[in-house]
Amino acid sequence: MTEDPPADEGDDAVTLESFLDALQSEGRPVATAQQIARRLDCSQAAASEALDRLAAAGDVERLDVESDPVVWYPSEWGRLADRERVVLFPERRELVVDQPSQYTRAQLSRIAHLVDTSGTKGYLYRIRREDVWAAPFDDFEDFLGTLRSVLPRRSPHLEEWIERQWTRARQFTLRTHEDGYTVLAAASESLMGNVARQKLDEEHLHAPISETESWVVEGSEAAIKRILYEAGYPVIDERELETGEPLDVELRTELRDYQQDWVDRFLDQRAGVFVGPSGSGKTVAALGALTAVGGETLILVPSRELAGQWRAELLEHTTLDPEDIGEYHGGEKEIRPVTIATYQVAGMDRHRSLFDRREWGLIVYDEVHHIPSEVYRRSADLQSKHRLGLSATPVREDDRETDIYTLVGPPIGTDWDALFDAGYVQEPEVEIRYLPWASDEERNAYASAEPRAKHRIAAENPAKVDEVRHLLAEHPTAKALVFVDWLDHGRAIADAVNAPFVSGETPHHERDQLFASFRDGERRTLVVSRVGDEGIDLPNAELAVVASGLGGSRRQGAQRAGRTMRPAGSATVYVLATRGTSEEDFAQRQMRHLAEKGIRVTENGVE
Known part of the structure; x- marks a missing residue:
């Protein structure tokens, strides 16, 4: 015997919007009253009553099929076709989004990787472990709230996997000991013994300081971060690195909203790679980071031509004077509060000591996708409190993108398609x-x-x-x-x-x-x-x-x-x-x- 619904349940049990949501969840263009009731958590009687009322108003229609239950569908199929639809494949950790709203795309850009899009429909997103590790949230609940705000329903399987990845990204930390050397700290004794000391050797670690801490061999920090990252444990870098002499500089140009978001995320993380298409203003955003850090800055570039262009951008968009900017390459060799050097020259032994001796508050790695190559890698070992990379396309055919993110920082960017739609590019x-x-x-x-x-x-x-x-x-x-x-x-x-x-x-x-x-x-x-x-x-x-x-x-x-x-x-x-x-x-x-x-x-x- 079924219970009668409360007197007022049928009044708002099903609205046109909730009916469309239920169809989306079902993944079918038609549904029975029983299916609608299950999706909207109401009784079948209440759903049937509400559907009859919507049919009388002309919003939905019913189809009676002999020997089959009555099915309902929208009177205006276009209403359903034009709606945003999010379909989750939790086992693959993928989302397919038709007609995504600007809000949905903005939220997904913070937690997922855009794999493919046809431009107007069929956006495919994948949540990778790297996306969880680099997500710009202070705690897991913030991440989870963003995820749930765009999903059609909760997925315990996906949420459990994300929580595991979130936890893995907070197991190892590099910090500076009070005596000045670097320490690798693990969240537990087993992690230090079964992960760190199994993956690292005497080239990376001296004798242990405690069951959860090890003394780091000077100069091996980048290698430690890369090895543990590849093992599935990104390292939090909290070393007390150089901050450089203060630099009195202001930005003359107003940043776009997404550029300001990049800068804010970078300042919070102190390391990262601005990723965006040509014309999105990565250089100007980097100048915004430079003025916000306010410390002496080294800018590494692949060529002399690019060094000259950086000088011009600095003079146009900041309050720096020409004498504040130096270039160091095959044509000129001046070190100033803001120095632009080529990777090749900065990595040479006879020049490297000049850059090592100077305390840089910020190092900018332009065209950062070159970093994994041997000739560029030596200059990438230069470390400062703030490390910023720039690249439109940080992909490599040798699959060594990991080196970019461990040597410099995680990706910070905006959905390219969103920039196209907004008219920025x-x-x-x-x-x-x-x-x-x-x-x-x-x-x-x-x-x-x-x-x-x-x-x-x-x-x-x-x-x-x-x-x-x-x-x-x-x-x-x-x-x-x-x-x-x-x-x-x-x-x-x-x-x-x-x-x-x-x-x-x-x-x-x-x-x-x-x-x-x-x-x-x-x-x-x-x-x-x-x-x-x-x-x-x-x-x-x-x-x-x-x-x-x-x-x-x-x-x-x-x-x-x-x-x-x-x-x-x-x-x-x-x-x-x-x-x-x-x-x-x-x-x-x-x-x-x-x-x-x-x-x-x-x-x-x-x-």
């Missing part, structure tokens, strides 16, 4: 164009070539020269960059389109003049080799043609497309691949990384 149109061979002779040469030679033959397919000429003619007023990997190919294209070719062989002063003329609008087209992939500010590019270089990394593909991502104006990226060769796979792999960031990528064949 213009989303480019990306098209992969598959070209035929220019002749049977070229096709036969490719077919009979050794495996190592095939890639270059495909890259230098003469049909690409004609296609570049055609694309530039289709965009006669666009400021265009044409990217190549091979010098001969670059020269052939440059001759065909009557444009300069900028490569590593081009003298620095000539490069500077050509880039300046492109920025100023005096020159409309440049053909560039890998020197244009990063570290060069070319903010007005409206068209990018990737003519060769499809054997490169996902990061390289993103960097080249990123040359067109700026706050205003539309831009187009064409990626040229020779049909039937490995370039097809390379192009799809490179552009898939952009698609994961929310950029629309299309594919077309060229006859």
Whole structure:
């Protein structure tokens, strides 16, 4: 015998909004009164009464099927199709979100990794252990509250896994002993014995101080953090590192909301990597961090060109005077309160002591994805109280992103797609164009070539020269960059389109003049080799043609497309691949990384 519902239960047991929520939870476009009652935690009688009332108002409709229960569905199917829907797969720790609201995307950007998106529907998020470790919350309850605010229902399985990861990220700490040396402390005796002392050796730890503490070998801190991170235990770094002499500086530019959020999160963590697309203002956000820290600063960059650009940004956006800024590289060697040095020079033995002796309040690692390589890694061992990396794409083909986050800090960023929607960064149109061979002779040469030679033959397919000429003619007023990997190919294209070719062989002063003329609008087209992939500010590019270089990394593909991502104006990226060769796979792999960031990528064949 069923109990009668309370007198007022049927009045608000089911509303149109709660009915749509229940359908979403069911994952079906129709539902019975019994299913609705179960989802909304009311009696079946109350649900039926409320559904009858909604039907009378024209909001829902019923369908009587012979021998089957009555099912209900919305009168306006569009209402259901346009709603945000969140589907959780707890075993895979994935969420699929259709029509996500700005609020949902903002919340998920703090706790999950955006894996893929089609731009308007079908956002795929994954919660990785790294996302839990780096989440910007003071306690687990804050993390849990954010998670529950976007999920359609609670998931004990997922929440238990997240709590385990949250706990693992707080088991080891590096701190400074009162006598000045560094100590590794574990949360328990078993962790120190079964994890730290099993994974680390005499190169990292001296004799134990206690059952839960060990004396750290000087200079091994970065290696300890990397080894324990890989073992699943990120280390909290609470060492009393250098703060540097005070620096009297203010920011002249007002930060955007998301940039201020980056800075606030960085100041709280004291270490991190700003991750965002070209044009999102990572450099300006870094200057915001510099002024907030207010200590002497070392900025490490990959090239002399980028050092000059940092100087210009510092003078434009801060109150620093020219005499406050020094450059230290192959061309100049001045150490000032704010010093911009190249990674190569800063890592050399004969220069390293100069940087070691100075107490830096902040070290900025620009293009931080280079850090794991040996030549850059030596300069990354320089440590300060605040360590900040910058990168549009901190991915590496050797899967050593872990080194970036252990040597510098965890990622701090914003959903690229949110920046596109908000108008801060213009989303480019990306098209992969598959070209035929220019002749049977070229096709036969490719077919009979050794495996190592095939890639270059495909890259230098003469049909690409004609296609570049055609694309530039289709965009006669666009400021265009044409990217190549091979010098001969670059020269052939440059001759065909009557444009300069900028490569590593081009003298620095000539490069500077050509880039300046492109920025100023005096020159409309440049053909560039890998020197244009990063570290060069070319903010007005409206068209990018990737003519060769499809054997490169996902990061390289993103960097080249990123040359067109700026706050205003539309831009187009064409990626040229020779049909039937490995370039097809390379192009799809490179552009898939952009698609994961929310950029629309299309594919077309060229006859």
